[in-house]
Amino acid sequence: MSFEYAIIVKNKTRLESLIERFNTKAQAKFYIERLGGNFEEYEIEDEIFRHSLNSLQTQLSKVIKNKTIDRQFVSSYIFSAKNIIIVIGQDGLVANTAKYSVNLPIIAVNPDTDRYDGILLPFNISNFIQGVENVLTNKYNSKIMNFAEAKLNDGQRLLAFNDLFIGASSHVSARYKLTFNNKTEQHSSSGIIVSTPAGATGWLSSIFNMAYGVANLFEKNLTIKHPKLKDKDLLFAVREPFKSIRTQTEISAGVIRNNTLKIESFMPNNGIIFSDGVEKDFLNFNSGSIATIGIAKETANIVQK
Structure with missing residues (x-):
């Protein structure tokens, strides 16, 4: 070329x-x-x-x-x-x-x-x-990097190089139904982070830092072990899941590998999906919307030394 x-x-x-x-x-x-x-x-x-x-x-x-x-x-x-x-x-x-x-x-x-x-x-x-x-x-040598994809049931889609956020656009709780590995739960949380391998040292790492920081209050000298994902892996983590009569917390994290994560919005308004920390690059995610999260067909070509 x-x-x-x-x-x-x-x-x-x-x-x-x-x-x-x-x-x-x-x-x-x-x-x-x-x-x-x-x-x-x-x-x-x-x-x-x-x-x-x-x-x-x-x-x-x-x-x-x-x-x-x-x-x-x-x-x-x-x-x-x-x-x-x-x-x-x-x-x-x-x-x-x-x-x-x-x-x-x-x-x-x-x-x-x-x-x-x-x-x-x-x-x-x-x-x-x-x-x-x-x-x-x-x-030149290059590293081919995969994108995460959020695809809605109306055909809209959004790519993420580092991570996707699925939740509410304000600080209120996000309400949704989550299906992963043939198991379904209703959730009330601060939203879901889905990270690619490239993003594992970014937003996702702060979630690990928080989790280990809280755990270390009760179990001293814990060593933080950040995830090492394969090229086509995605890791999702539910932020601050709340357990109640109507909501569950057993599906709080998982690795998406040759499968998908499905999320159905129960938010009448202010539901949102954005990527790579850019809130202006978003999809509306309100009641009736179902998002399927997986690996996109597109890739990025990052030149190496």
Whole structure:
């Protein structure tokens, strides 16, 4: 395949978002410092990112034509088969971009290795261009990663690179019927998290941290063992399940492997399914809706070093 254009995907820095909110940098600074915050931290973060982005664009322009788009436009951007996608930002930006990448090679770049863990970001500003050159010569290594899929009984569907949330859009309890491995329960909970292997170190890990933290009050010196999922596994966990006369709690977690999880909404309104922490990317999940959760046919193509 002949690649002709690189698409750089970035997100706004926290400072840019503050300036949008308060109109000027001076007003944003006044607001943060009046509340006792350290505005310098926002400035340093922004400066490092801008330096990294400029370096990336300069290096890339010597190798291939390119243009930069903001994350908010990714869902409506039509990627071409002749595009390489370069993501520069935090891990979540890779997840948000991958869903729309149509399996094009994604080179994920960590712009600030002192600030971001970069679990999904194998490259940095010093070595990413080698990844680009490898893709251009079709000599690159990549990891094919699977998406989770939520499919509704009306045909709508939503993909997730890291995780799906199924529940209520506010902090009220979610009410639904859950069917897994031929067993059915009615639930009242804070919603369900469904995680892919890529997302196991994200939102799902916080659920393990909470569960072990509570258990450790009564059983000392527990060691947290985070799940190691196979490529086409999904792990679901019910958040704060409540047991009552009408609701059960025996199905509180499970691995979806060559099967599916079915959830029927009992919420007259405010039911929702969203993916990868982006609440604007959602499906309504109200009474009458039935969601089937499983592995999607689509995949993401993440370039490796």
